[in-house]
Amino acid sequence: MAIFSVYVVNKAGGLIYQLDHYAPRADTEKTFSFPLDLVLRPHDERVVVAFGQRDGIRVGHAVLAINGAEVNGRFTADGKDVLEFLGNPANYPVSIRFGRHRLSSNEKLMLASMFHSLFAIGSQLSPEVGSSGIEMLETDTFKLHCFQTLTGIKFIVLADPRQTGIDTLLRKIYEIYSDFALKNPFYSLEMPIRCELFDQNLKLALEVAEKAGPL
Amino acid sequence: MSRSPGRKQENHKISRELFVLTYGALVAQLCKDYEKDEDVNACLDRMGYSIGVRLVDDFLARSAVRKCRSYSETADMIAQVAFKMYLGVTPSVSCSSATGNEFSLILDKNPLVDFVEELPAERASLCYCNLLCGVIRGALEMVHLAAEVTFLQDRLKGDAVTEIGITFLRKPEDRKHKRN
Numbered sequence: 001m002a003i004f005s006v007y008v009v010n011k012a013g014g015l016i017y018q019l020d021h022y023a024p025r026a027d028t029e030k031t032f033s034f035p036l037d038l039v040l041r042p043h044d045e046r047v048v049v050a051f052g053q054r055d056g057i058r059v060g061h062a063v064l065a066i067n068g069a070e071v072n073g074r075f076t077a078d079g080k081d082v083l084e085f086l087g088n089p090a091n092y093p094v095s096i097r098f099g100r101h102r103l104s105s106n107e108k109l110m111l112a113s114m115f116h117s118l119f120a121i122g123s124q125l126s127p128e129v130g131s132s133g134i135e136m137l138e139t140d141t142f143k144l145h146c147f148q149t150l151t152g153i154k155f156i157v158l159a160d161p162r163q164t165g166i167d168t169l170l171r172k173i174y175e176i177y178s179d180f181a182l183k184n185p186f187y188s189l190e191m192p193i194r195c196e197l198f199d200q201n202l203k204l205a206l207e208v209a210e211k212a213g214p215l
Numbered sequence: 216m217s218r219s220p221g222r223k224q225e226n227h228k229i230s231r232e233l234f235v236l237t238y239g240a241l242v243a244q245l246c247k248d249y250e251k252d253e254d255v256n257a258c259l260d261r262m263g264y265s266i267g268v269r270l271v272d273d274f275l276a277r278s279a280v281r282k283c284r285s286y287s288e289t290a291d292m293i294a295q296v297a298f299k300m301y302l303g304v305t306p307s308v309s310c311s312s313a314t315g316n317e318f319s320l321i322l323d324k325n326p327l328v329d330f331v332e333e334l335p336a337e338r339a340s341l342c343y344c345n346l347l348c349g350v351i352r353g354a355l356e357m358v359h360l361a362a363e364v365t366f367l368q369d370r371l372k373g374d375a376v377t378e379i380g381i382t383f384l385r386k387p388e389d390r391k392h393k394r395n
Contacts, residue, residue, distance in 0.1 A: 178272040
């Protein structure tokens with residue numbers, strides 16, 4: 001999937017809509033015997049692979065489940081610390097599932113408001129007067145495109161770096177927002193968007209944009 | 216209104232008569248609900264305001280206009296692009312103050328009053344199209360321009376033309392934090 005996600009941020013910097021459009025992540029489950037040849041370390045509230053990439057288990061993947069039971073952050077399902085559990089040879093052989101950790105909705109909210117602040121700083125740092133905020137953020141694995149309307153709403157699209165036509169897509173998303181969110185009399189401004197029609201039309205627009213791009 | 220070519224070419228036009236009749240029914244009902252003209256005018260203005268705050272994004276999305284850099288550009292934009300897009304008429308704009316923040320839109324044709332001759336005697340100070348004032352005020356507020364919008368002259372009250380006055384309220388401390 002060439003377009004990964006869409007975020008809509010309101011005037012105050014709060015996330016009012018979020019859509020993930022990429023294919024479900026590929027989890028890898030393997031059985032290991034002591035000693036574990038992967039180097040694991042704690043990171044935020046998770047246990048991630050720091051070194052020892054092999055067989056689809058990549059650096060940065062988090063421990064998702066042990067012996068079929070989903071882990072709860074840094075602790076196993078029955079409350080034991082994961083790293084302690086995996087350090088004890090008596091627990092082996094053990095089956096561990098690794099995969100990319102998907103952002104929780106709280107994390108997305110936080111990241112959206114952080115981006116909102118960076119956007120404002122970006123426009124103030126500019127040496128030219130009257131410059132816009134951040135329009136594009138480029139990394140080696142994705143490009144983040146941002147469009148701020150004159151009313152202060154930001155539409156953010158994360159896409160593959162090779163995907164073209166994102167500018168038209170952003171304006172299309174603005175049209176869809178003004179149609180299916182704003183014209184819905186039961187939708188209050190600046191609140192999270194929970195409109196079926198908005199979802200449907202947005203997904204349609206994403207599909208059209210992906211087909212039209214070079215990929 | 217142009218929709219992007221990718222969409223199905225459904226014609227979303229509905230009858231103009233239906234729209235004018237709906238507006239007329241709205242005003243008539245308000246007149247039954249409220250005794251005083253000021254109350255009806257205030258209610259119409261509030262309704263227009265709720266419409267304006269939503270309509271402005273539709274206008275900006277469809278017309279893809281650039282940010283206006285002065286009050287006179289804004290007034291021109293409202294008259295020549297917005298009125299044309301939504302009501303099919305183009306009022307003329309004139310600047311009526313030396314400070315450059317008071318403008319008048321002069322409408323020679325107003326589709327909302329197609330079927331209205333004059334106001335009844337007991338409703339002499341009713342602003343029939345006050346909804347439009349609310350719409351303009353709401354729309355301007357969403358793009359961070361505070362304004363007072365009123366009817367200066369009204370053909371229904373016996374004046375020669377219908378004139379809407381827009382007074383931009385200048386807030387000097389907002390200039391610094393103006394969002395680009």
